[in-house]
Amino acid sequence: MIVMSVVTALVLLALATQAGIVAVQRVFPPQGRMIEVDGAVLHVVDLGPRKAGVPIVMLHGASSNLEAMRRPLGDLLARDHRVLLIDRPGHGWSTRARRQDSTPQIQARMIDEALQKLGIDRAVFVVHSWSGALGARIALDHPQRVAGLVMLAPVTHPWRGGVGRYNEIIATPVIGPLLAYTITLPLGYVLAESGARNVFLPQIMPDGFVKDSATPLLLRPREFIANAYDLVTLKEAVAAQVARYGEISAPVTIIAGEPDKTVKTDIHARPFAATVPNAKLIVLPGLGHMVQNAVPDLVKTEIEAMIGKIVPAQAAAD
Numbered sequence: 001m002i003v004m005s006v007v008t009a010l011v012l013l014a015l016a017t018q019a020g021i022v023a024v025q026r027v028f029p030p031q032g033r034m035i036e037v038d039g040a041v042l043h044v045v046d047l048g049p050r051k052a053g054v055p056i057v058m059l060h061g062a063s064s065n066l067e068a069m070r071r072p073l074g075d076l077l078a079r080d081h082r083v084l085l086i087d088r089p090g091h092g093w094s095t096r097a098r099r100q101d102s103t104p105q106i107q108a109r110m111i112d113e114a115l116q117k118l119g120i121d122r123a124v125f126v127v128h129s130w131s132g133a134l135g136a137r138i139a140l141d142h143p144q145r146v147a148g149l150v151m152l153a154p155v156t157h158p159w160r161g162g163v164g165r166y167n168e169i170i171a172t173p174v175i176g177p178l179l180a181y182t183i184t185l186p187l188g189y190v191l192a193e194s195g196a197r198n199v200f201l202p203q204i205m206p207d208g209f210v211k212d213s214a215t216p217l218l219l220r221p222r223e224f225i226a227n228a229y230d231l232v233t234l235k236e237a238v239a240a241q242v243a244r245y246g247e248i249s250a251p252v253t254i255i256a257g258e259p260d261k262t263v264k265t266d267i268h269a270r271p272f273a274a275t276v277p278n279a280k281l282i283v284l285p286g287l288g289h290m291v292q293n294a295v296p297d298l299v300k301t302e303i304e305a306m307i308g309k310i311v312p313a314q315a316a317a318d
Contacts, residue, residue: 013182014294020185021220028067028214030093032085039101043093044114045070045085048078054147054307055082055120058085059111061129061155062231065092068213069128073292076300081307083119086111088131090226092217102229103237104137112142124148124307128292130230132156133238136272139248140241146250148306152291152299153263154258156272158239163231170228180221187217189193202259203288245275251309252279253302255295258289 006015032045045066056077058069066074077083087094089107101107111134115123124147127135132154139146162168170176170184192215197205210216218224229232256269265283282302287294 010142010178010182013186015187017181017221020189024185024216024220028217032066032093034093035114037117039098039106040089040094040096042089042110043087046118047074047083047085048081049199050082052080052082054310055084056126056127056303057084057086057111057115057120057123057124058237059086059088059128059131059134060091060251061131063215063218063227065214065217066076067092067212069126069292071212073126073296073299075297078305083102084115084118084123086114088134088230089232091223091242092214094220096226099226099229102226102233104134104234104241105141105237107134108137108211110142112138112261114146115145120210121145122147124150124303124310126150126152126292126303127154128152129289130155132263132268132272133234133241136248137241139250139252140244140305143249149248149250149252150299150303150306151252151254151269151272153260153265153289154254154268154272155234155263156234156238156245156268157242159264159267163234167228167231171232172227176225176228177221184221184224185219188224192216192219199262199288200290200293201261201288202286203290203294206293209293246277248276248278250278251280251306252276254279255282255284255291255299255304256304257289257291257294258283258285260287260289262289 030043032043035042035044058074060066060068065108068088071084074085075085089096125135132151135149139149192210196210253267254273256265273279
């Protein structure tokens with residue numbers, strides 16, 4: 001009787017999850033175009049004037065999608081610049097063929113291929129959190145594509161501890177998918193608001209952020225599993241690339257907060273800035289993890305200052 005009750009509950013949760021997937025995808029449909037690359041199909045939203053100088057590519061962190069970079073920063077930049085927002089492989093409306101393609105190295109190759117197909121020769125990359133490691137990897141493996149790199153609360157180095165037991169469980173074969181396809185979406189609806197609010201601390205989360213950032217897309221099983229793989233493989237991935245950071249030749253600006261409890265500045269931003277030759281570090285007291293939401297005007301100013309130096313240097317080289 002107990003076994004039958006458990007099986008019945010799981011079946012009902014699985015059916016509720018499938019209905020929830022349909023509902024979430026109707027509320028948050030894709031907004032851009034799909035670019036097929038080796039091992040993935042990437043969703044790209046292209047904003048702003050096409051002939052506005054150096055384009056800006058924006059890459060979101062973990063547990064999110066391109067909408068987390070769009071409001072307010074992406075929309076603000078798109079008034080005067082071409083801005084390309086990309087759902088990382090497996091996130092938002094991007095797909096990836098293998099869940100194991102979770103490392104910055106593999107995703108850097110996919111993003112570079114997509115930009116090549118879009119005719120983007122060089123760009124300024126604006127990266128947040130998890131994508132700090134990704135931006136660094138793009139600068140290392142595809143330096144011809146990187147005119148500059150602006151990093152917001154970036155992950156760059158190994159850290160003590162893990163990434164949450166639930167991520168390790170979700171990334172575990174059999175049991176992970178079982179949970180993802182039954183309880184993750186219903187439970188996630190209850191916890192999404194409080195989880196997002198904690199990431200903003202000490203800032204206050206903007207009203208409507210969960211909806212405006214299309215965060216419920218994360219609760220779909222295939223994305224939740226992909227996100228878990230990204231997180232559980234990240235520490236080893238950054239450990240493998242740390243020794244190469246001195247090779248980065250592009251100009252780099254890093255903006256981070258002193259009380260950021262999600263990605264600690266002393267472990268990541270400061271050591272990275274001390275290693276990269278052309279790095280500028282801005283550490284703001286009282287600033288939490290969501291830099292693009294807390295100080296968008298400052299980020300915009302720093303991006304435009306970087307572009308202002310890149311364009312004359314490029315013209316002189318030509």
